[in-house]
Amino acid sequence: MAAQVLFDGQVNVHYRFINVHGVEDEPGSESDDHRRGQRNGLCGAAVPGMLHLVTGLHTGDVGFRIELHSTEPPLSDTWEEAVEVSFHASTDEMGLHAFDDLYEFTLPPGDYRVRYCARGMQQGHDEDTLAGDEPIDFYLLQFWPGSPAPDRILRQTSDAAAYWHREGRDVELPPGERDAEERHLAAKQEEYDRARFGDRIPNDRLRNVKFHAPSFRALDENLMWALAAADDELHRAVARWAALRALSIAELTDNPIVAPAVAALQRGEHPPFPFDEEAVPDFGAIGDQVPDGVLVPRLPWFRDEPGGDRPQKRAVAALYAVTATNNSDSLGAALHTVETTATAYGGDEYGQFLADLWDAFPQLRAGNQSRG
Template identity: 45%
Template sequence: MRGKVLLDRAIDVSYSTAVAGPGDDPGCEPEAFWRGQVNGLCGAGFRGHLSLVTGLHTGYVHLTVELFDAEPPLAGDWEEAVEVSFRQRAKKLWVGGLMSRPYPVALPRGDYRVRYCARGMEEGRRLDTADEDEVVDAYALQFWPGEPAPDRIVRQTGETAAYWHRAHPRRARADRKPATRERRRGGSRRRAPLDRLDADLGSALAEAGDEVCTAVARWAAERAVAVAGLERWPGMAEALAAVRRGEPVAPAELMALLDDPDMVLTTVVLPAAGPDGPPTEMAQAYVALPAVLALADRPPLTAATNALRAAAGAHGEDGYREFFAGLRVAFPVLAGVVRRTGDTCTPPG
């Protein structure tokens, strides 16, 4: 069955997220996209909007948007696939990266079932960043007329998809549990990149070499676990012992630690993506754990960058500057340049 191609191009994603919607800010908490869902790749919990997860963290992925008259068969080369319901009421659907240019899609008004398909998510996650000449993961949004129905996971093969199928729906449930500070409405999914948080740290890491980067990644992972209070969790001691031995922790085993439905998750306000960026509040455990998962990333510079980014987020808007100051105390080789933290320029120390 052939559909009508509405969009077929590379799009620039950030924070492993693309979006589709009427073109305006939904003005909702991030967890609103995932409430009531079983899948964690295509969030459709906020009417008229879709939140789409990619394997690649930052850069270009390929996206195809198609319209069918009826449900199409699922091609065998798609490694991941989920389905949700979607109501289109705007004149156009705008599709693009979280913080990049959106593209108009001529989707007629109506009620649809949507299949979000993915290929190469594992490769994209390992690559972390990509330009337009090295696209490794591809995605498709397939629309066809359909009545509202629960979302479902159609095909799941990779660890990255398995992680998000656990994390996003659970995070939406955890959002109703006690938090360390008052929730803020109208937030954004944006999280500040490492160069925004500390403009000179990336260059200092690159000059320091692989051995220092490996040690930095382990240091950041341990502090992310500590600040999020995860040391108390059953199984985390074994995971940290493996980290100290330099052994990567399997994502499936690590994420299994979060499956206890009675676990109370606290939240943290993340550092803003820009000087005027709105606050974003997330479950602290889900911000911190990627620091441990980053230890398996290659090369060591990527592992250090990803671990520091996650650990800084786990320390939150009020604590990430002190976290970076502690980093330079622990690793004096990184303190040889002027440090710019957030919007404040301070000398090394």
């Protein structure tokens, strides 16, 4: 019998979760309660009548499909993560509850075995917030009649999934299974590190900071390693210096809206409103008081991406560099501000900015050489 498709579309997630329960049911307990007594951390089924699903993406649309089968379906090789749980449906009016959004589907009441599969979960986790229109992580929820049984981890390939399997686990694994899991996770961590950082081993500080390592390596790999080895004070100094250079190249240093931020950065302080947020400037507060300025070519390694052949506004990149200095992690502040300032210079001029940075902070070169 072919699968009956109960839902197939996009679901808008917030905070990396989707709940499955009756349309009229209350949301229920905290997420840890949903996983109590389980081995897997992707599909919590400990609260009767409810499934708590974890996604890689924090905010945005994910692809989602729900199927009903008469018997256990085969597990396709296209899915990178897969777990199984048991579930009892007491009503046929079911819903995917994703924060404030509801996506309804019909499921006959009864006892089910449920398989939750994921593809692109690590990419969704790394992206955090969806920037484009098309989903980058996809999920499949399959139901078939079955008696209650313990949950199982069928397939795990990503660090994002491994994190959730470890998070909140309150069952002790047998020694052999625990050792095998640790070896598997260590091998996946090494594979992931090599994809991001190449052959050199990152320290925990660099490994844990949120940034796109391959693009920064294309910008200046030696600078990445030098910043990773530097202290917080040097990180902040580099970030402030880079942001001031971005404003200078964009000819915004004397702009009345921007001038207070320039003064704060020169004093070694965080910029004031409207540049005091970590993520993006409050362009609503800026209005039309900051001119767009010139358009500059994108950095070379972004030109093959969709829209990468279009130039971008130098002023906008410069303002993003200012807000990047607010990053609560000093290494993250340095990495993001340097890369955004290079973007403000543009693909034809960023090399001079990097040369000037190395000259302005000779301790970076000395620290990088001392670590090989």
